Amino acid sequence: MTRSEVDDVAVKFIHTADWHLGKRFQRFDEADRLQLSRARLDVLDNILKTADHHSADAILCAGDLFDEPSPDREWWEPVAEKLRKTRPRPIFLLPGNHDPLQAGSVYESKHPFRTGLPQWVHVVDDDDFTYALNDVAVLHARPCRSQAGQDDPALGLPERAPGDDRIRIGLVHGSTFDAVDCQTNFPIAKDAALRRGFDYLAIGDTHSFRDVPPGARPPVVYPGAPEPTSFGEPGAGNVVAVFVSRARRVTFRPERVAAWTWSEQTIRSLAELRDLHSGGQLSRTVLRLILDLRLTAPEYDEAERMLRELKGTEAAHGRVGVLELDRERMLLDTKDIEKELSDLPDVLRAAFARLRDLEKEEQREIAQAALYHLYRLVREGRASS
Numbered sequence: 001m002t003r004s005e006v007d008d009v010a011v012k013f014i015h016t017a018d019w020h021l022g023k024r025f026q027r028f029d030e031a032d033r034l035q036l037s038r039a040r041l042d043v044l045d046n047i048l049k050t051a052d053h054h055s056a057d058a059i060l061c062a063g064d065l066f067d068e069p070s071p072d073r074e075w076w077e078p079v080a081e082k083l084r085k086t087r088p089r090p091i092f093l094l095p096g097n098h099d100p101l102q103a104g105s106v107y108e109s110k111h112p113f114r115t116g117l118p119q120w121v122h123v124v125d126d127d128d129f130t131y132a133l134n135d136v137a138v139l140h141a142r143p144c145r146s147q148a149g150q151d152d153p154a155l156g157l158p159e160r161a162p163g164d165d166r167i168r169i170g171l172v173h174g175s176t177f178d179a180v181d182c183q184t185n186f187p188i189a190k191d192a193a194l195r196r197g198f199d200y201l202a203i204g205d206t207h208s209f210r211d212v213p214p215g216a217r218p219p220v221v222y223p224g225a226p227e228p229t230s231f232g233e234p235g236a237g238n239v240v241a242v243f244v245s246r247a248r249r250v251t252f253r254p255e256r257v258a259a260w261t262w263s264e265q266t267i268r269s270l271a272e273l274r275d276l277h278s279g280g281q282l283s284r285t286v287l288r289l290i291l292d293l294r295l296t297a298p299e300y301d302e303a304e305r306m307l308r309e310l311k312g313t314e315a316a317h318g319r320v321g322v323l324e325l326d327r328e329r330m331l332l333d334t335k336d337i338e339k340e341l342s343d344l345p346d347v348l349r350a351a352f353a354r355l356r357d358l359e360k361e362e363q364r365e366i367a368q369a370a371l372y373h374l375y376r377l378v379r380e381g382r383a384s385s
Helices: 001-007 030-053 072-087 191-194 270-277 299-311 346-358 364-384
Strands: 008-014 059-062 092-094 119-121 129-134 137-139 168-174 200-204 220-222 236-244 248-256 261-266 282-291 292-293 322-327 330-332
Touching: 008 030, 008 129, 008 168, 030 059, 030 072, 030 236, 030 322, 119 248, 191 200, 200 236, 261 270, 270 292, 270 299, 282 299, 292 299, 299 322, 299 330, 299 364, 330 364, 346 364
Parallel strands: 008 059, 059 092, 092 119, 137 168, 168 200, 200 220, 261 282, 282 322, 292 330
Antiparallel strands: 008 236, 129 137, 236 248
């Protein structure tokens, strides 16, 4: 922004959503689950630092801040503590469909999370929640009260009144009109922001940064999750910094706050695996490797060693932060394995022949695993003799 544009800014705020604190990441093993769950809490520090960097007037949190309505104390207590320690500015917590405003929820008026929040943190607990951000800007918000519904939360907000020339910001949680072949939850109409006279509609639900449609005015924006929750979220890891001029011109941009990157990669050769193994910094990467390989026994042995070093063991940290392996297409090529097992005793030769026969039957995977195990035993026996 130019100096004159900075001077003309009437209100600036950080828009975030979809923290999903308490998400359990069941697809991963226990140590990896803990890393990824903790990262969701750690990223709040970066969100607050970004607000400080911009001297933001407010922080708008557009729902699904917790992964469920009544999370354990270990999730809500640190959030309240971080918010108490942050620089005082209005912070708005909107209940979403994962953490709706309902009896027993973390947002209920008597819940210790709610009572432990500082006075500058506001829970959106009214269907027509209204807050004057300053003399020229006002926020309207509407909470989710259930985990599913078909009411449009944006159209539930009040229209711009005749003669009202203030900056109007809307804050809701729901699914936008551009979702293809998806069942929408709390659907937001294509023209809801225009019909209600908003200058910016801050929404949560989708985990990638998107303005829908791109370049539209008034802007309808998802910030995405500040830390990715799964593969296939290319725009996750951001908050949105929003600047609105006195003439109600809106400028916004995503700003990265995530520590982790999620990536999927297909490995089709041993050379590619070697490059990955010897490559750059992956300690904050969740990496899913699809192994599309056909390897001889010595190559298979080398691949297993590299994969073990990438993932880590109980005794050693891995080179990759979190590694998920798809081995379905990682095949052992046994056609020349006889060369490695040429001097077996007769009884093992018979077992080897039977395993080769089983390779041609339905038990192919078991037979190949047994052949590789036999190869490893013979190799280790030779090494120790």
